[in-house]
Amino acid sequence: MTNPTKLSTHDLNVFYDEKQAINNISMAIESNKVTSFIGPSGCGKSTFLRCFNRMNDVIPACRVEGQIMMGDQNINDQKLDPVLLRARVGMVFQKPNPFPKSIFENVAYGPRIHGLVSSKSETADVVEDSLKRSGLWNEVYDRLHDPATGLSGGQQQRLCIARAIAVSPEVLLMDEPCSALDPIATTIIENLINELQERYTIIIVTHSMQQAARVSQNTAYFHLGHLIEYGATKDIFTNPADPQTEAYISGKIG
Amino acid sequence: MVPATITNVFSLTVVLFLTAVIVFFIGKSYIVSLSQSQGMRPHSLRHYYGIYAAAWTFIPAIIVLLMWTALTQPVIARLSQSLLLDAYPDMNSAMLQLRLAQLQNISTGLIVAPDDTMRLIADAHAELRTYANDLKFVISLLVAFAGAGFAIRQIKPEQKARIKWEGFLRRLFFVAAAVAILTTIGIVSSLLFESIRFFSQYSMIDFFFGTHWSPLKAFSSSGGQSEIDGVVQGSFGMLPVMAGTLLVAFIAMLVAVPIGLFAAIYMAEFASERTRNIVKPTLEVLAGVPTVVYGFFAALTVGPFIRDLGFFAGMDISAQSALAAGGVMGIMIIPFISSLSDDVITAVPRSLRDGALGIGSTRGEMITKVVLPAAFPGLTGAFLLGISRAIGETMIVVMAAGVSAQLTANPLDSVTTVTVQIVMLLTGDTEFDSLKTLSAFALGITLFVVTLMLNVVALSVSRRAGGRY
Incomplete structure (x- = not known):
């Protein structure tokens, strides 16, 4: 079953100064599915991911050329305000990065700066809802005003997910969200990703091929800035078309 | 031979x-x-x-x-x-x-x-x-x-030759550290002993809470003052002097904190690498200017300028004012505040900035809502260090603040500070163990305690910041 396209890139090229990091990638991301990006370190998968919410704008040396369509809008258009885009395309980072504020304030931050809430009770509702959807509510409901940095690593990462979904994004980008976590916390996050996919389109960069197999319906294999192979996860892992992909997933390179 | x-x-x-x-x-x-x-x-x-x-x-x-x-x-x-x-x-x-x-x-x-x-x-x-x-x-x-x-x-x-040699080195380093500590102890105890001598002759309550400071008149028994053991009481009330110190320091911080902090935010968040490499060292040159140079800038340029401004506004302002001294002192402190704050702000990890931007903060929101709160403890530390410099600063106030000890909150008045009074009391031809000279030690230890407390607070605040992000 194929879902409608949520995001698509057309001849996307990314440069760091003169060095080209992404070569002519055109691909379509299905909505309400989990798409995983795999590939060896330095293959450009994270750079590519960061194109979808224009986080590469932050890096002065980085230049993104080509089209990224979200609906009928080219989100790589320099006239488009990345601030508004980032509310629609949320991001979860490799290292849990809660703000040095309370748990409540972390989640309330996004809705507040985007003017999504106008009263205290509304804010509290959004915070509760987001924490419930990220599966953290039962662990923190009685200490919402404690500092977020006191949470464990896995809890912090789920808090970051709650923070991202509090602004009701359409897409969630996850850049190796479990690489700093232990196996138990990883399992919890993976289950969470399965639940979240009902409401959000999720793209996840991961170094763990087992994780890609577990959580994603589609998988893209990148190598040296090229998209080598892209298709349904079960096909990629059982019957890869490209010898490079096969070498990577069978552990011969990477 | x-x-x-x-x-x-x-x-x-x-x-x-x-x-x-x-x-x-x-x-x-x-x-x-x-x-x-x-x-x-x-x-x-x-x-x-x-x-x-x-x-x-x-x-x-x-x-x-x-x-x-x-x-x-x-x-x-x-x-x-x-x-x-x-x-x-x-x-x-x-x-x-x-x-x-x-x-x-x-x-x-x-x-x-x-x-x-x-x-x-x-x-x-x-x-x-x-x-x-x-x-x-x-x-x-x-x-x-x-x-x-x-x-x-x-x-x-x-x-075990290596272990013996390393043991010797360890002792050598210990001796070096001990020399520094012993010197401090020596200085503090000399302050302390002279202060005790002062307080054995002069009432402590009168010193700390008295509002009249005129040490030069202490021995001419003019009417209205009480004498205890032949010493005139009521001439060594340090309140106006301490008030002068605090007023000047307050004005200095009023100048230094906003300018220093904003300069730091500019350098850390907005300036390009090239601009930053020029601006930061240039600001730090300010820190290398000898305070006496600031002193004559305050006394010969800023003070008279304020007096002339006041003249046009119909006010009678002395060329020596708390405003002139404090303002110039503020300029002197800017590089400390900006440099320390810049370090603190830059130390806020990238991941926090990414997190803030990734959820759709503008740059300004990122700075005011995430970066500055995260840097807050370190910034407090920087400000407190600035204050203790302002309180201990001597040369600028000697040259530009004046010597009249009056209890005032008006920045246009001429005031005197603890450091100025210590200079006045200990320079020139004075017999060393008169009450007058001893009072300088009492002032000195008061100043020392005040700045020490500020430093301790600064340290503990910035230490609490450790590991917060």
Whole structure:
């Protein structure tokens, strides 16, 4: 079953100064599915991911050329305000990065700066809802005003997910969200990703091929800035078309 | 007789050092041959045995040399003094000092002896010095050889030369740290003892809560003041002086904190790498300007400028005002605040900025809502350090704030500060143990306690920041 396209890139090229990091990638991301990006370190998968919410704008040396369509809008258009885009395309980072504020304030931050809430009770509702959807509510409901940095690593990462979904994004980008976590916390996050996919389109960069197999319906294999192979996860892992992909997933390179 | 060129402390040190170098090689080759003949691997690397022997050669000898040098001069002086007293029995102490100096000059050949007695004594004096010098040479070399012999006899493969040497280094570093700490303790206790002497003569309550400061009038018993034990009470009330200090520091911080902080935010968040590399060092040049230069800038430029402004506004403002001194002091403190704040802001991890931007914060929201709160403890530390500098600053206020001790909150008035009063009390011709000079120590320790508390607060606040993100 194929879902409608949520995001698509057309001849996307990314440069760091003169060095080209992404070569002519055109691909379509299905909505309400989990798409995983795999590939060896330095293959450009994270750079590519960061194109979808224009986080590469932050890096002065980085230049993104080509089209990224979200609906009928080219989100790589320099006239488009990345601030508004980032509310629609949320991001979860490799290292849990809660703000040095309370748990409540972390989640309330996004809705507040985007003017999504106008009263205290509304804010509290959004915070509760987001924490419930990220599966953290039962662990923190009685200490919402404690500092977020006191949470464990896995809890912090789920808090970051709650923070991202509090602004009701359409897409969630996850850049190796479990690489700093232990196996138990990883399992919890993976289950969470399965639940979240009902409401959000999720793209996840991961170094763990087992994780890609577990959580994603589609998988893209990148190598040296090229998209080598892209298709349904079960096909990629059982019957890869490209010898490079096969070498990577069978552990011969990477 | 050993030539004087070798017996002076410097060349003797060189001689001892060279000896130690030779002993180093002896020790090193000795352990090599020992371990070969005994077929046993030495515990430490070879050169540690050399260092061990060299240290035993050099260090005891240099200690003996320095002590000998320090002690000979007074011993010889004492001996010649007794010679002089025998020769000239009825001499007062001034004459004795004169003759001792004469003796010194005669024996070095600067002047000719006035009479035979003097010449005889001078000869004896010179002979003593030569003797002492020779002895110094011989003894320090003997100690060096004894040390070398002792150490080399100790060397054997199972001896832990590296551990011994490291133990010595550890003690050396400890001594260096102890010197710094002991000096501080010495300074503080001298402040403390003089303050206790002051407070034994003057009421503590009157000092800390009195509102009248006129130490120069303390001993002219004008009417209206009470006397206790012959000392006029009511002349050493430090409140107006402390108030002046706080007023000037407050004005300084009013200038330095916004400018310093905003400059830091600009440098950390907005400036390109190139601009930052120019702006930051330039701002830090401000920190290198001697405070006396700021002082005459305040006294000759800013002060008169404020006076002229006031003149046009119809106000009578003195050229010496809290505003002039505080404003210039603020400029002086800007680089401290901006540099420290810049470090603190830059230390906020990238991941937090990414998180804020990734959820759709504008740059301004990121800075005010995430970066600055995260940096807050460090910023507080920077501000408190700035305040304690402002409170302790002396030269600018001496030149630009004035000397009149009045209890005022008006920045256009001329005020005086604790540091200015200490300068006034301790410079010039004053008898050292009058109540007036002692009061300077009481002021000093008050100032010390205030800045110490600020520093402790600053440290604990920024330490609490550790590991927060």
